[in-house]
Amino acid sequence: MARKLPKADVVLVGVGWTGGIIASELTKKGLKVVGLERGKERKTEDYFMVHDELRYALRYDLFQDLSKETITFRGNERIRALPMRQYGSFLLGDGLGGSGVHWNGQTYRFLPYDFEIRSKTIEKYGQNKIPAEMSIQDWGITYDQLEPYYDKFEKTCGISGEENPHPGAGKRSDKFPTPPMKKSPAIKMFETAAKNLKLNPYMMPSANLSESYKNPDGISRAACQYCGYCERFGCEYGAKADPVVTVIPVAKKTGNFEIRTHSHVRRILHTGNKATGVLYVDTTTGEEIEQPADIVVLTSYVFNNVRLLLMSDLGRPYDPATGTGVIGKNYAYQVMKGNAVGFFNDKEFSTFAGAGSLGIVLDDYNGDNFDHSNLGFIHGGSISLTQTGLRPIQNNPVPKGTPAWGKEFKQQSLKYANRFLSVGGQGSSMPFKHHYLDLDPTYKDAFGDPLIRITFDFEDQDRNLAVFLAEKSAQILKEMGANHIDSLKELGPYDITTYQSTHNTGGVIMGADPSTSAVNNYLQMWDVDNLFVVGAANFAHNSGYNPTGTVGALAYRCAEGIDKYRQTGGQVV
Amino acid sequence: MAEENKEKQETLSRRRFLRNTGFTVGGLAVGGILGSLVPRGKDDNKNNPPAPQDQDFNQALMYFTPEQFRITEAATERIFPEDDNGPGAKALGVAYFIDHQLAGDWGFNARDYMQSPFFPGEKVQGYQGRLKRRDIFDIGLRELQNYSNTVGKKNFEELSGDEQDKILKDFEEDKVNLTTLSPSGFFQLLRSATLEGVYSDPLYGGNKNMDGWKMRNYPGSQMAYAEIIEKDFQKIKPQSLQSHMKH
């Protein structure tokens, strides 16, 4: 029998970005919040020896230990799903702050088009533009409704940036909290080339601070040092906005937030359609503990948000045969391989230096910012040049045709080490009826619980989009004066072994209609009033940007929804 | 200088020790085994013992047998050879790096999902074998040796560079028929471990003297680049993580 603890107002499963935001907002309002985090405590002092590519980037020091828990994957329902035994395609967060510790900090707003994608696509191109199996739907919220929450998240982080010049971008109620990052010579080259091509470049919105900043919660942070060890690493300066140096201390200061690390949640407890708390294991002792609460919030990233619902028999599981049910529906990812690499014979760049969100980007080929009438895809992607710090183990590109090892490889990889630049698309990802998440029938985690199973592959939509973005990227590199350009010619099948992005989405999608969505636009479960689920799992499709700007905005909206629920009960929409 | 002489004597007397005691142990003739404990290169340099600054206490084996070490050293040197740019894998200590890595978490696949059942999968589903990296090296190096003896009639490390390349290429292109493991899988592991050994912080035993970094003007671990980020390329004297220990 599990030991039962006194009841809390709110219990959070996972303390990363979403958990941290909900905790800070609710504890400020006086609610008693318990945050259960399966990993360990993290703090800035941990990163004394952080400039270690082997330990952090290749041995995955900060990430979830796959020996205990992973996912299984298959390209389609006809083949057997097998476990992701080693990291590749995406990396999973673990420990206080979650992936917010080792993210890059590229912090975007989605386009107004995204939130009404189905209506707007039909309105402009007609129903036939949407392939039969493509299950895009409107999100049940508009950009304008979400705008105040974007603004809030950006102010918490101190996002450094400049106005997006493209008319397709949503209106801002306020300017960026801090000015854009510094421009490196490579960024200036991209800017000039893009302008020559009549495109609309702007500096990437960055959660690495361009200057020191004090946020509305009174938290002060130092400016980024462009140290070049950002993505996959923690920031030794506290310059990168991360939950541990922003929202978590705010929640702690209220005295209303209790964080319990090493607490692995296995089930959401419920009677009828009311959640009563959660069951977790203290991994330091093995003890099973029950934490009752008035309100339960799932903030455990896409995969565990879906997995916990399915394992706890909550909500209606998605059935791909009929397209009915909602939990696990509309899993989507991203098209990251539409890119080009340019080699320069007589220019050298200090690309060893950089910051996670130092970059320049354009949206001329994103969303519905361009005409799709004669194109074999909808939506698009942002195209950018980033300078995140090229570390030597992982960055050894050589012009196509060069052997991958030996004398010539050594010569060429040394020659081009500081003489190549990549320009690439971050392509959107549309949901399809047969792409979904469910529980794996065979493989288990360290507690004997089923792993989550991904059924996903690239479609014509993705193949066409990838080649399109690669061609546009190559054009920009050509204008930048590259001597040799290699670009993607064909997108192969989805491959779980190579890193693409940790931008997994869907599974607990939001919407206006309970029959086709799992949560309302306050991220409250339609089927369980006191259960909120928040994160990229709420996305009905994935856009051509990094997700966390939108994830953060949804978390702020969710906190407001929880507060409403506490006062009125029932569905808050 | 006194230090230097002392070290020289110690090396010599250790060598003599091995020689003198290497003939029989418990009645078995094991001279061959003990003899091979003395690295070949050093033996040939009897009159040129290493200068004291070259003494690197990290350069000893945690996992490999001397034979495995020699094959690894020879193979990684072909993957990343010495040339006009500077040292190759051998001088950079890459084989020591791999040895040390195999002795720890990485060699045991400690943070990989290794639960059964094991089924062969599609390539896009990633590695599905039950072998751990240290098993893969044990088997892979043995197969490399066997194959060298079959096609080249010599041990791998005794073949010429070109012959070694051919053997490695056959592994890379799965032209070797093995029932034990995937030849290309082993080759890719060897290749990626080589680059890790060339370019990881010297604290791990490779990238000796930061020479891997120096060859490509990589500055290693610097605290900040805020002052240079807007400027044109410039060379910066590299620093390893050890430099932070002085703070």
Ligand SMILES: Cc1cc2nc3c(=O)[nH]c(=O)nc-3n(C[C@H](O)[C@H](O)[C@H](O)COP(=O)(O)OP(=O)(O)OC[C@H]3O[C@@H](n4cnc5c(N)ncnc54)[C@H](O)[C@@H]3O)c2cc1C
């Ligand atoms: C390498 C990398 C780079 C990235 N770069 C960017 C970027 O530049 N821009 C961008 O927008 N996004 C980026 N992201 C994505 C971004 O980090 C995530 O969108 C964001 O962190 C999601 O917040 P979350 O709260 O949903 O999940 P997380 O921050 O991952 O937090 C989830 C927490 O829940 C915990 N947890 C999970 N299961 C349980 C359980 N059963 N019991 C208890 N605790 C549990 C986890 O340990 C974790 O701490 C990046 C991600 C990675 C990995």
Ligand code: SF4
């Ligand atoms: S690049 Fe900037 S924000 Fe990123 S870790 Fe380094 S100093 Fe911190």
